[in-house]
Amino acid sequence: MSQRKQTLFILSLVLLWYSSNIGVLLLNKYLLSNYGFRFPIFLTMCHMSACAILSYVSIVFLKIVPLQTVKSRSQLAKIATLSTVFCGSVVGGNISLRYLPVSFNQAVGATTPFFTALFAYLMTFKREAWVTYATLVPVVAGVVIASEGEPGFHLYGFIMCISATAARAFKSVLQGILLSSEGERLNSMNLLLYMSPIAVLVLLPAALIMEPKVLEVLGNAKGAVAVVISILLFRNPVTFIGIAGYTMTVLGVAAYGEAKRRYR
Known part of the structure; x- marks a missing residue:
């Protein structure tokens, strides 16, 4: 592949990533806030069902990446743990969209590096240079200022959003710990393939109980x-x-x- 074609291919992927990510975000906001759809857990379950189907098609039929198999019960248990944490992150994010503007939701989500650094230190005792920690100060300060000046601020929505952000960072650190060995490491698409069905199994009873x-x-x-x-x-x-x-x-x-x- 020539340099020009490779550049166009990468730009196309970035455009697809941006459009799909922003599209899902805005659609969720419309459904939960404007349209009055009151089932964020069920919405997350639909999201994960689509992820399971599309990742299976992409790997098994389109062969975008080679299929990796789960080699042990221990590895499956680790994937299930990651999936449960991921469920909490997505559900919390969807709930927050019902109460908060998308702009503020994304501003809070930008604090993910702060929580990643915090969990990395607490769970793995990994220390960064003091300059790295210093750069996180304006990240947190910016959200504090934005919270004070946000006309659409909602405390419950903010708690859900910050919890979702923390869960996303926790999942990232946990993934590095649980799937650190070479034999257990999965690429992102295969990890999604195994996480998504587990997420559906976790979310279905939660939706039936909490969203009758x-x-x-x-x-x-x-x-x-x-x-x-x-x-x-x-x-x-x-x-x-x-x-x-x-x-x-x-x-x-x-x-x-x-x-x-x-x-x-």
Whole structure:
């Protein structure tokens, strides 16, 4: 690959990264704050389900990176621990978006290096040069000043956001500790492949317990899932009109439930 093509390829990846990351952030903010979707845990579960599916397709079918296998129960337990911490980080971030402006949410998230340095010192006794620590002072001071001057400040949202930021840093340090040996180290896509299904298993009971109305959403989806699985298993013929009719029914039931929730 020529230098020009390589540069364009890297720029395309950066653009895709920026657009997808910012797009998910803004969509989550719209759903949780403007639209009135009150299920941040369920939203996180959907996010992790998509991560599981897309990472599997990327690795197994598209072969973007080679598949790495989990070699021991110990390694799987470490991945499960990371996945649980990661769940807490994403859920906390989604909850904070319901109460805080995106700009302030991102300002608080920028303090991740401070928490990373703190956890690295507490957990591994790793010390940096004093100049490195000094550069973190304006990072923290900036958030304190921004909090004071933020008209949309919400204490609960701030606590959730700072907790999510700390959890993200904790996961980063923990990952370096748990998967430090050469035989257990996974690249980012394979780590996501194994973390995502575990995250879904952690989040599903949490959503059912803490967000009971999720049962209504899952109930609406159950019929559609059953139809798809039955077609795949029994290979019974279906027509376009039949699919269109059933889709209309499912969407109608979902719209009815949403209308009852929003206009009661």
